[in-house]
Amino acid sequence: MRLLRPMLLAVVIAGGFFYFTTYRGGGLHPDNWLGRSNKVEITEAAGGESLDPEEQNNIRVYHNNIPAVVNITSRAVTFDFFYGLVPQEGQGSGFVIDKDGHILTNYHVIADARQLEVTMHNRKKYRATVVGTDRSHDLAVIQIKAPDLTPAVLGDSRNLQVGQKVYAIGNPFGLAGTMTRGIVSSIRSVQEADGMRIEDAIQTDASINPGNSGGPLMSWRGEVIGINTMIASSVGQSAGIGFAIPINTAKAVLNDLVTLGRVRRPALGVRTIPIGPELADQMGLPVDYGLLIVQVVPGGAAERAGLKGGNERAYLGNIPIMLGGDLIVAVDGEKVSDQQDLAQLMNNHRAGDTVRVTIYRGKQKTDVNVQLGEAREQV
Numbered sequence: 001m002r003l004l005r006p007m008l009l010a011v012v013i014a015g016g017f018f019y020f021t022t023y024r025g026g027g028l029h030p031d032n033w034l035g036r037s038n039k040v041e042i043t044e045a046a047g048g049e050s051l052d053p054e055e056q057n058n059i060r061v062y063h064n065n066i067p068a069v070v071n072i073t074s075r076a077v078t079f080d081f082f083y084g085l086v087p088q089e090g091q092g093s094g095f096v097i098d099k100d101g102h103i104l105t106n107y108h109v110i111a112d113a114r115q116l117e118v119t120m121h122n123r124k125k126y127r128a129t130v131v132g133t134d135r136s137h138d139l140a141v142i143q144i145k146a147p148d149l150t151p152a153v154l155g156d157s158r159n160l161q162v163g164q165k166v167y168a169i170g171n172p173f174g175l176a177g178t179m180t181r182g183i184v185s186s187i188r189s190v191q192e193a194d195g196m197r198i199e200d201a202i203q204t205d206a207s208i209n210p211g212n213s214g215g216p217l218m219s220w221r222g223e224v225i226g227i228n229t230m231i232a233s234s235v236g237q238s239a240g241i242g243f244a245i246p247i248n249t250a251k252a253v254l255n256d257l258v259t260l261g262r263v264r265r266p267a268l269g270v271r272t273i274p275i276g277p278e279l280a281d282q283m284g285l286p287v288d289y290g291l292l293i294v295q296v297v298p299g300g301a302a303e304r305a306g307l308k309g310g311n312e313r314a315y316l317g318n319i320p321i322m323l324g325g326d327l328i329v330a331v332d333g334e335k336v337s338d339q340q341d342l343a344q345l346m347n348n349h350r351a352g353d354t355v356r357v358t359i360y361r362g363k364q365k366t367d368v369n370v371q372l373g374e375a376r377e378q379v
Contacts, residue, residue: 061167061222062179066121067150068096069215071171072105072128072142074113093170093215094118094142095152095224101144102258104250105214106229107133110140118144121177132257136196136265137347138229139250141257152216155223157246160184160202168206168228168242170215182206189340190243192230199344201243202226208242217244249347256350264351267375269300270307272328273321274338285327286363289337293325301373308361329365330358351375 051059074090092109096102103118110116116128126144133140162184169179186203202217208228217226226244253263272291273279280288296302296309310322328336331345332355349355351374356367 057220058167058179058181061218061220062169064222065095065152065167065169065216065218066177066179068152069121069169069177070094070096070103071119071174071176072103072109072214073117073119074110075115075117076112091171091174091211092213093211093228095214095216096149097141097154097254098151099149101146101149102131103128103142103144104227104254105140105142106227106245107135107138107140108229109214110142111135116142118142119176120146132261132263134253134257134263136263137249137253138192138196138198138245139227139253139257141254153223154247154251155219155221155225157200157202157225157248160187160225160246162186165220166202166204166206166225167218167220167222168204168208168212168215168244169218170208170212170228172207172209172211174211180207185241190230198229198243198245199249199340199347200246201229202246204242204244206242212242252348252350265375266346266349266351266353266372267297267301268342268346268357268370269297269302269373270309270328271295271297272339272342273316275327283323286360286365287327287329289335290327290329290360291336291339291342292323292327294322295325301370305357305368305370307357307359307368307370326359326361328357328359332356333358346372 070093072092072094074092076090090109092105094103094105094109097104110130116130118126118128120126124146126146128142128144131141131143164184165181166184167179167181169177172178182205184202185205187200188203189197189199190201191197202225204217206217212228213230215228216224217228219225225247227247227250228242228244230243256263270293272293275285275288275290275292277288292310293302293307294310296307308326310325312323314321314323328342330336331342334341334345336342336345349372351372354369354371357370358365358367
């Protein structure tokens with residue numbers, strides 16, 4: 001009797017546990033041996049939804065341009081601490097510009113490379129050779145021998161507006177065929193890490209990362225308006241501030257790069273000082289802006305065209321200058337206020353081009369046609 005009572009209590013407890021945890025919850029039902037339900041109910045989207053116009057344009061731009069965009073692998077050799085040879089490999093982007101296999105990219109992508117390999121969108125690989133370089137503008141042209149190439153369409157970067165849509169295609173971190181989208185954030189002059197300056201650089205918030213360098217920046221029509229070249233970031237990755245070289249800067253030197261391997265940098269052949277309201281008032285000049293020619297380079301473009309330098313010695317602070325020269329106020333109808341304005345205008349030309357220079361000689365305003373010479377050492 002003493003043993004029966006504990007046994008009955010144990011049976012009651014076990015029965016209660018079984019009832020509340022298994023039987024009542026349906027644990028012994030045959031359906032629950034295979035799962036709680038033999039059909040999962042989900043909510044599915046309606047099929048056949050069409051893409052909106054913006055998505056369609058994104059896809060069109062990508063498919064029209066991806067055949068022209070390439071991945072560039074550069075291999076170089078450096079020396080370690082013990083002067084041993086150490087191979088190095090870099091990644092960048094570029095894009096085909098003609099049927100002959102010329103590819104436009106950044107100079108820093110191919111600088112010091114002993115071997116270049118180009119990978120197309122279809123994963124075919126080709127050896128490439130360097131055709132021409134322009135370190136001052138961070139541009140280079142390389143060439144491959146490949147059939148059935150699709151060149152990119154080069155647009156016009158003159159009238160870009162802040163806010164217009166842009167697309168970047170390249171190979172960030174070696175991830176081939178990547179497209180990002182953004183807008184033109186600003187047009188400004190920027191200085192690269194090596195000290196070179198890009199005039200009218202296109203700032204964009206389209207994601208640009210290592211490996212994008214040399215790839216195209218395109219308008220919403222799919223025309224190339226810039227060459228992606230650098231990012232502004234403390235961590236070396238996209239922070240929403242990337243920069244591209246204007247395509248017009250590249251178009252101005254492409255012929256020289258392909259035919260000569262270098263750029264015949266245009267030169268006006270003058271030494272100048274910028275004029276502001278205070279200097280203009282002191283010198284009695286007819287306008288309060290422009291570049292005053294203090295000296296023309298002997299035998300240079302300006303001298304051949306008849307432009308005049310100064311003939312009256314004076315001092316600007318402690319710096320001796322020559323007054324009485326022509327005052328440049330415009331080139332091809334574009335206002336010139338300082339040397340940066342002149343440098344920007346020169347970027348759109350090459351040696352041998354003829355430009356119309358508007359000057360004041362004394363109080364008289366006149367236009368002079370100048371055939372640009374070639375700068376040997378600087379822009």
